[in-house]
Every structure is written in C-alpha cells, then in structure tokens.
Amino acid sequence: xxxxxxxxxxxxxxxxxxxxxxxxxxxxxxxxxxxxxxxxxxxxxxxxxxxxxxxxxxxxxxxxxxxxxxxxxxxxxxxxxxxxxxxxxxxxxxxxxxxxxxxxxxxxxxxxxxxxxxxxxxxxxxxxxxxxxxxxxxxxxxxxxxxxxxxxxxxxxxxxxxxxxxxxxxxxxxxxxxxxxxxxxxxxxxxxxxxxxxxxxxxxxxxxxxxxxxxxxxxxxxxxxxxxxxxxxxxxxxxxxxxxxxxxxxxxxxxxxxxxxxxxxxxxxxxxxxxxxxxxxxxxxxxxxxxxxxxxxxxxxxxxxxxxxxxxxxxxxxxxxxxxxxxxxxxxxxxxxxxxxxxxxxxxxxxxxxxxxxxxxxxxxxxxxxxxxxxxxxxxxxxxxxxxxxxxxxxxxxxxxxxxxxxxxxxxxxxxxxxxxxxxxxxxxxxxxxxxxxxxxxxxxxxxxxxxxxxxxxxxxxxxxxxxxxxxxxxxxxxxxxxxxxxxxxxxxxxxxxxxxx
Amino acid sequence: xxxxxxxxxxxxxxxxxxxxxxxxxxxxxxxxxxxxxxxxxxxxxxxxxxxxxxxxxxxxxxxxxxxxxxxxxxxxxxxxxxxxxxxxxxxxxxxxxxxxxxxxxxxxxxxxxxxxxxxxxxxxxxxxxxxxxxxxxxxxxxxxxxxxxxxxxxxxxxxxxxxxxxxxxxxxxxxxxxxxxxxxxxxxxxxxxxxxxxxxxxxxxxxxxxxxxxxxxxxxxxxxxxxxxxxxxxxxxxxxxxxxxxxxxxxxxxxxxxxxxxxxxxxxxxxxxxxxxxxxxxxxxxxxxxxxxxxxxxxxxxxxxxxxxxxxxx
Numbered sequence: 001x002x003x004x005x006x007x008x009x010x011x012x013x014x015x016x017x018x019x020x021x022x023x024x025x026x027x028x029x030x031x032x033x034x035x036x037x038x039x040x041x042x043x044x045x046x047x048x049x050x051x052x053x054x055x056x057x058x059x060x061x062x063x064x065x066x067x068x069x070x071x072x073x074x075x076x077x078x079x080x081x082x083x084x085x086x087x088x089x090x091x092x093x094x095x096x097x098x099x100x101x102x103x104x105x106x107x108x109x110x111x112x113x114x115x116x117x118x119x120x121x122x123x124x125x126x127x128x129x130x131x132x133x134x135x136x137x138x139x140x141x142x143x144x145x146x147x148x149x150x151x152x153x154x155x156x157x158x159x160x161x162x163x164x165x166x167x168x169x170x171x172x173x174x175x176x177x178x179x180x181x182x183x184x185x186x187x188x189x190x191x192x193x194x195x196x197x198x199x200x201x202x203x204x205x206x207x208x209x210x211x212x213x214x215x216x217x218x219x220x221x222x223x224x225x226x227x228x229x230x231x232x233x234x235x236x237x238x239x240x241x242x243x244x245x246x247x248x249x250x251x252x253x254x255x256x257x258x259x260x261x262x263x264x265x266x267x268x269x270x271x272x273x274x275x276x277x278x279x280x281x282x283x284x285x286x287x288x289x290x291x292x293x294x295x296x297x298x299x300x301x302x303x304x305x306x307x308x309x310x311x312x313x314x315x316x317x318x319x320x321x322x323x324x325x326x327x328x329x330x331x332x333x334x335x336x337x338x339x340x341x342x343x344x345x346x347x348x349x350x351x352x353x354x355x356x357x358x359x360x361x362x363x364x365x366x367x368x369x370x371x372x373x374x375x376x377x378x379x380x381x382x383x384x385x386x387x388x389x390x391x392x393x394x395x396x397x398x399x400x401x402x403x404x405x406x407x408x409x410x411x412x413x414x415x416x417x418x419x420x421x422x423x424x425x426x427x428x429x430x431x432x433x434x435x436x437x438x439x440x441x442x443x444x445x446x447x448x449x450x451x452x453x454x455x456x457x458x459x460x461x462x463x464x465x466x467x468x469x470x471x472x473x474x475x476x477x478x479x480x481x482x483x484x485x486x487x488x489x490x491x492x493x494x495x496x497x498x499x500x501x502x
Numbered sequence: 503x504x505x506x507x508x509x510x511x512x513x514x515x516x517x518x519x520x521x522x523x524x525x526x527x528x529x530x531x532x533x534x535x536x537x538x539x540x541x542x543x544x545x546x547x548x549x550x551x552x553x554x555x556x557x558x559x560x561x562x563x564x565x566x567x568x569x570x571x572x573x574x575x576x577x578x579x580x581x582x583x584x585x586x587x588x589x590x591x592x593x594x595x596x597x598x599x600x601x602x603x604x605x606x607x608x609x610x611x612x613x614x615x616x617x618x619x620x621x622x623x624x625x626x627x628x629x630x631x632x633x634x635x636x637x638x639x640x641x642x643x644x645x646x647x648x649x650x651x652x653x654x655x656x657x658x659x660x661x662x663x664x665x666x667x668x669x670x671x672x673x674x675x676x677x678x679x680x681x682x683x684x685x686x687x688x689x690x691x692x693x694x695x696x697x698x699x700x701x702x703x704x705x706x707x708x709x710x711x712x713x714x715x716x717x718x719x720x721x722x723x724x725x726x727x728x729x730x731x732x733x734x735x736x737x738x739x740x741x742x743x744x745x746x747x748x749x750x751x752x753x754x755x756x757x758x759x760x761x762x763x764x765x766x767x768x769x770x771x772x773x774x775x776x777x778x779x780x781x782x783x784x785x786x787x788x789x790x791x792x793x794x795x796x797x798x799x800x801x802x803x804x805x806x807x808x809x810x811x812x813x814x815x816x
Contacts, residue, residue, distance in 0.1 A: 032774060034584045042542030115556065121546040171586055189585060189592065190774060191669055191766035217667060217764045221651055226666040229658040386534030386779050393538060393545065405543060416544075423545060 023501060025209045027494060028223045028235035032190045032216035037173035038158040039110055039117045044405055044492065045216065047155065048236060051493040052195055052212055054178035056157035057085065057104070058149060060408055062257065062489050064319070066149055070099065070159055070179065072135075076445050080144030087135045091202050093161035094183035101137040105129055106162035108139070116170060121423065122151040144443045146450060150409030154491075181207045181496060190216060208500040227252065227478055233501065234479040234486070236494065240306035246478050255477045257488035258308045258315050260406025260413065263363070264469040265289070265352060270428035271395035279350045279399060280427075284342035285376075286465035291338065292374035293367055294330035299471055302362050308472040312458050313404075313414040315472040320410040320451065322458040335374035347375030353391060354401040356382040363470070364401050392426045400426075403473075408491060410454055411442060418457065418466060429466035503807065510800045521792040522574070525785050526567050536779035540583055557583065570785065579789070580782035584775075589786035592771060597790070600767035602672055603690065603759070604752040606683050608745070610691035611698050616741065618695070619702025620734060623710060634699065641696035646755070650689045650762035657685060667764040686763040690755055694748050701744050705737035739809045746802035750795050 033046035038054055041047075057071040074085045091099035108129055111119040125145035130138045141148070151157065164177035176184050181203065182195035193214040197207055215232065217223040220239040226232045228249070238246060238254070246252050267286055268275045278285045295309035311327045314320040339345055354364045361382055368378040383391065392400050407413055415438045416422040420430040434457050441453035461467070475492040485498040537553045538545060554560050558569065573580065579589035622634035658666035665682050672679040709715060710733055718728045757769030764770070768787060775783035 034778075035586050040586075042540070115552050116549070118542050118544070118546070118549060120549060121544050173586060188669075188766055189587065189595070190770050191764075215668065215764070219651075219762060219764075222654060222667055222762060222764065225651075225654045225659050226668075229654075229662060229666040231658070231666050231668065384534065384777070386536075386539050386777065389538050390533060390535045393535075423547065 023209050023211075025212045025234075025496070025499075025501065026232045027212065027214050028226055028232040029214050029216045030220070030223070030237045031218060033193065033214075035173035036176045036184070036187065036193070037170075038155040038160065038176075038178075039114055039119050040170070040173060041155070042118050045214075045236075048492070048494050049193055049195075049214055050155065050158055050178075050180070051495055052182045053176060053180045053184060054158040054160065055091075055180045056154065057152040057159065058157060060150075060153050060489065060491060062487060064408060064490060066153055066408075069157075071152070074149065080146070080443060080445055081141045083139045083141065083148065084132070085137050085139070087137070088202065089135050091179050092200050093159075093164070093179045094177045094198055095161050095164055096200075097161050097163045099159060099179050100134045101131040102134075103159060103162050104137050105131050106166075107159050110160070110165060111156055114170070119156045122154075122156040123148075144445075146442055146445045147409040147411040150407065150412070153408050182212055185211070192216075203497060206497040208498075209496065212496065224478065227480065230480075232480075233483060234477060234494075236475070236477055236492070238476040238478045240303035240474075240476065242478075243304060243306050243476060251481050253479050253481055253483075255479065255486055255488040256306075257475050257490045257492070258317050259473045259475050259492055260315075260318075260408065260490050261404050262310055262313060262315070262406070262413070262469050262472050263360075263401070263403035264467045265367070265399050265401050266392075266427055266467050267350075267399040267465075268395065268397050268427045269466055270430065271426060274395055274398055275427065277350065277398055278342065278344050278348045282342040282344075283464050284338045285344065285348060286468060288335040288338035288342070288374060289371055289376055290465060290468045291328060291331045291335040292371045292376060293468075293470065294370055295327055295470060297330075297370075298363065298366050301366050302359065303471075306476065307474050310469045310472045312461070312469055313417070313467075314410060314454075314458075318410075319447075320454050322455045324455070325458060325462045330370070332374050335376075339375055345375075347377060349377040349379065350398050351379045351381055352399040352401055353381040353383050353388050353397050355385045355388055357385075360401060367401075367470070395426070395428075406491070410450070411438070414438060414454070414457060414461075415442070418461065427466065429464070431460060431464055434460045434464075503804070506807065507800070507804065510803070514796050514800070517796055518789075518793055522571055522789055523567070525788045525792070526570065527563070529781055529784055530563055532776075532779070534779055536583060536781055539779050570782075574786075574789065579786035582775075582783050583780045584778050584783075589782050592783060593768075593786060593790055596766065596768045596771050599669060599671075599765060600753060600756050600760070600769060602679070603683055603686055603756055603765060603767060604749060606680070606687035607691035607694060607752050607755075608749055610687055611694035611748070612745070614691070615695035615698030616702050616738075619699040619741075620706055620729065620737075622699070623703045623706035624729060626707065634703075638696035638699045641692040644692070646689055646693070646758045647762050649692065650686070650759065653685050653689060654763075667762075669765050669767075683765075686759045686765055689762075690752060690759045693755070694752060697748060698741065698745065702737065702741050705740050706733060709733045709737045739806070742809060743802045743806045746798055746805060750798045753791065753794065 029045045029048060031043060031045045033049055034041050034043045036049065038050055056069050058066050059069040061067055070091060071085045071087055074083060076083055087101060093099060108123065108126060111117055111123050125141045125143060125148060126139050127142045128140045132138055159179050161177040165172045181198060181201045183198045185194040185196045187193045194211060196211040201207065217226060223235050224242055227235050246254055267279045269280045299305055299307050299309050308315050309327045310316065312321055316327065352364060354360050364380050368380060371378050391397050404413060416424040418429060419435045419438050437453045437457040441450045444450055479486060482502050483499060485500055537550050537559060540553055541550050558566060577590060581588050582592060618634045622631040625631050654666045657664050664685055668682055670678040670682050715728060715733055718732045756767060757773060760767045760769035761773060772784060772787045
C-alpha cells in the first residue's frame, strides 16, 4: 500500500515537473508561410519561421552590423573577388550529420543550380568555390560583390543538411532539416507549424523553450484577440491603429523596429505608351507631387504616427540615409510653381494603381486629397495585388503605389530599381550617372567608400524622382507581459535566443 | 428509385465536364500572372522562365486543360504551386475540417430553427411570433465577420470560455475540437437557423390549417400530440429537402467564417489559393465543390421522393 502511494506520488511529481518544463511558445503570424525550403521560399513569414529553424552563415545585429554565426570569420582578397570563410567545427544538422565546408559547398550549389531556386540572383556573383579544409571554404567571384556577405545573413546563407536535400530534392520543404535552435516537427497548412527544441544545438543554453508553434492568423483584430485571450504569447505586425490599446493593457508589452523597407509611388517614366503623360515625362511634375504630400500628416492619419516618414530608399535612421536631403515639408506653393514650370499650370490628372487592401487604399486616399490642393488630380485604380504586379511589369500603368520589404545591404533596396535594365526597374528609368554610382557601390567592401556612392545616387534620385518615397513601415510586435529578453531587429525576424517566459 | 438515381447520375457526367471546363478557363481569365507571384519579390527572369516551363504554362490552353483533366480522371489534381503539396492530399486534409464545421453549424441551425418555426407558427400573430421573426431577421442580416469578431471579443477575450481561434482535429481531442468549433459553428449556423425557421413556420402554417389536423383535434387528442405527431411530421418533408440544400450553402459560407476564426478548412484554402494564383489548388477545390453540390442535389431529390410517396412516379 505504502509502496503504491509512493509510486503514485512519484508519478504525479514526474508528471507535474514535466508539465512545468514543457514550455511551448505560440507566435501569431500574419500569413501562412509558403514552402519551408529556404532555397525555394519567398514569403516574409517563412523567414520568421527560419529564424528558429535554420541558422545562417552570418547574422546581423539590431544596428545592421554583420556578425559571425555558422561562419566564425571571413576575409576578402585585395581585389574583392575572393571570399574565404572559416566555419564552426561544433555544429550538427538536425539529422545528426556534421556541418562543414563540404556542406556549405553543397548548399551553394543548390542555391545556384536547383531549377526552382529563388536564390539564384542573390548568389549569382559566385563563380566557383573550393573546400580548403573541413572548416574553410574559398569562393571566387566573377566580379567584386560587396553585397554578398549580407546575402549570407538571410536565406542564401541558411545551411540545410545536404543528406536531407539530396534525398528529398524539391520536396525538402515538407520536412526541412537545418542547423537552427529548433527542429521541424509538423505542419498543418494554414493552421500551424510546430518546431521542437534541438538538443544538440551549438547554442542550446540560450534557448528556453521546448517547442515553438507558429499560428497564421490573417485578421489583425483576431490575432490581437488571441493574444489577449492567452492563446498566443506574441504576435508580429500589430496594426498601427491598435498600438494605443496595447500600450494601455497591463498584460501586454510592445516592441518595435523601423523596417528596412519602404512604401512609395512608382511613376511609369519609360515603359511603353503608358509613360507618355506629364508625370512620366517630367521630373518637375514628380517633384511637385512629392512636395504636395505632408508625410507627417499621412503617418498620423493612417498609422497614428507609429510608422516612420521617408523620402529615400533608406529610412532616416539608417546609416545609409543621405542627410543632405531631409524629409521635405509640404509646400503647396512650390508644388504649383513646379507645375507651372513644367507647362501644366492648370494641373494634371494621373491614375495611380493601388493594392485593394484597406491600409494601402487609405494611404492613397490621403495622398489624393493632399495632391488635389496642388492641382494634381489622382484617380485611384484599386487592384488585387497579383493583378497590380502583372500590370506593372507589363507597363500597363501610369503610376503604382507599391513598396519593398527591404534588405540588409543597401544595394538590395536601390540597385535593381534604379539601374537601367535592373530586374525590378519596371518603369524603365534610365540615368547613366546613377548606374555608375550604384555599380561602384558594389565594388568596395569599405563602408565609407560605399556611403559616398549611395549619397551620389540619392542626390540623383531626389532630382529625377523615379520613385516618390512616402514612409517606412515599423515592425510592431505585441508580447505577453510574461516574456522577457526579446530583441527587436530591423529585418522583422523573431530571434528566440535569450527569450524566456516567467 | 434505382432508375431515378441512375438517370440523375448519367446527367451529372456532362455537368461535371462542363464544370471542369468552366473552372479551368475562368481561372485563366483571372488577371495576374501566377509565375510573377511565385517568383517572389526579386522576380528573377531566369527563374520566371524556368517556372513557366516546369508548370507547362507556355503550352496552348487546351493542351493544358487536357493534361489537367486527364490527370484529374486518374485522381491526380496536381501540386500546390505554393507549397509543393499534392492537391488531393490538401483536399483530403481540409475537407473533413469544413464538413465538421458545416455539420455542427447545421445541428445548431436545426436545434434553433425548427422549434422556433413550430412555435411561431403555432402562436401566429402573437408577440412570440413577432419575436421569433425579429430574431430570424437579425440572424439573416448580421454579417458573419462582425458577429464572429464580437463573439471572440466577448466569449474568448472577456470571459475566457472558449479559444479565440484555431483548430483541433476531432480524432485527437473530441472535446477540445468541439470547443474550438463552437463559436464558428454558431456564427455560421445563425443565418441558416433563420432560413430554416422561416421554412418550418410556413410549412407548419399550411399543415395546421389542413383537415386532418382538425380531425385529430376533434378526436380529442392532446394539443402536444397533434402538433408534434401529426402536424410537424408532415411539415418536415419540405424542410428536410431545404436542409440538404442548405448544407451546400454552409460549405460555401464557411469561406468567410474560416477566415475569421483561422480554421484550416476548405474555405481558407481556396481564399489563400486565389490570392496566390495557386491554379492547381483553386481548380481542384472548385471541381470537388461542384461535384459535391451535384450529389447534394441528387440526395435532396431522393430524400424528397422517399418522404413524399406522391413524387415517386413522376
């Protein structure tokens, strides 16, 4: 009898301690990620999952400095065409296979050569590689590419188990095997992604959760309701309009970081017939439109002041921002004078296409009202995003309200949009001077030298206005008060190292 | 009956072929390029070309149709462009979720709608009738998304009784499964309850005026027996057929409800697929839904014949 009681007590004790220890963190995402294969995926929320699942060669600090992760260090040759990386020797993948220079080589090969790889353009400059020893790999570039290291701080630098991807091929995403703090457990599409702690993780002591569950909840109100009801521990992308109510809630806390991305208006300046209008043909009209907008008021009205105003591809808080061109004040008289100078003193009418979601539509309605006072009549064409994108890349637009999610390296936020023939330069803007500045910025690995090139490029952009920048979104996370140790990063990722729950 | 069923099934075949053609061509008429969406923000031209080739999007549309329809006949609906998961597997995963939601909503609708209809017919013209009508009208008029969010705020956030959203498979934890589905089923069921109530009420009204009800009363039967045993039984015939058709509507109505409560069912799948131009998934789902509708209709007609002998020979 006594023994029986003791056994029961022991079992209960074991049960209660295991319950106390089994800590699961529930994170609410705005969308359901696409395929969980860093080489094939394209969604922002997918990258949030990878932050817990797949470690990268290098990482960033909240101040955007690049720091070692799976790579312990790196060195460029004089000409900037050879990159030698040294690697950690204590890392294993979730399937127990070792991480080493051979694994990096196999990953580079996959990013470059998998038919459906979305990473091809990011690692295009790498021409060949050589495994020097187990912990050293040397990459040879076709031309100097200062942006490459920053690519390794994102999906191109995520290391997957070669054993796993050789076996699974394109289906790797149904059971991804990486070298991050958590390993893949299960996924039910549109419902949840569950990861569990990886015991052999090389920084396991910094991980305080046994599992993490990502729950896609598209509606921001419902996502917040879930957090308040205790069904979530944290959520990403709180609506700016909910900031005040979360701040007033004792049970919740807020974290924020200005994103690397932007939102703006891209006029069609040279893509086909649709560019033949005053906005497309005259930089004076584009400057007038920019001057007619009160960016602070726009931020206050639509985002209750929670976002950051902007007028360049980089946010005013970024080290790459050109301080010679501060965010302009609204100046209706100057805008009218520019229109007169452009020969359209009676005003112009332009059509702007905008994604048919409430927030972007509201942004454009505010801009519409402001521009009207300067004599610029804006007609809004609301389209579903896939349609908007197709029309834009086909040149069927006068102007688009569109944005960019942002990249760590400044090159990723400007080069493809402004250089002639750039992959994302849909309006076919051409200015050889900006091509020179932006191509030069790729050559040097010295930040001071690069900064000069970007300053020059931004000066040209301010004159030509191929994109009228409006604001930079701010990532806003809402967390349960019991969480501590969370650090906000401008790339919007959720890094769980050092995060714990009381 | 057998003749009727085989006739109906034969007619169903051309209908299904027509549906498949419509689904396929309407999808292609949608503006927007699936490959542009799939290629991601960078839109790498090499990748776009490779994807077009891989998914045979360069082929003429009828070649694409026959390739798809041929595979569909063999039970292969293609793979999701977004996650590489086979569409049949996705449908197999999501359909039970939506069916559970629809069944629960239907039960709620029947539990509320049929008694309310009986009572309001019996108490015709009194305040009870007016009240029932008022509630039914509100049930029909209140938008799902509004009711859903209000319920979440009240029941989950304020009272903490039920989870705010999410899903638990019935096979894993039946109680939790019902708990997570209760609010969405209620939201989905209210409008259907109202429709059922109106149908029950009008059927009961006509039955209550018929001769055999007067006879039953004249025999001295208790009012309760007259109402339930004699009147309701006959009034239920049209109600049953309406219910079968309403079930199809519930499946369609689940689209919005699943979006609000983040239930990983059919509706949420189709919405995400349309926004991502995930052609194979949209085609697979619409085809399956179309076939389901056809069979629900056949079942409704068959039920009608079973319940109403006068229909059998026509």
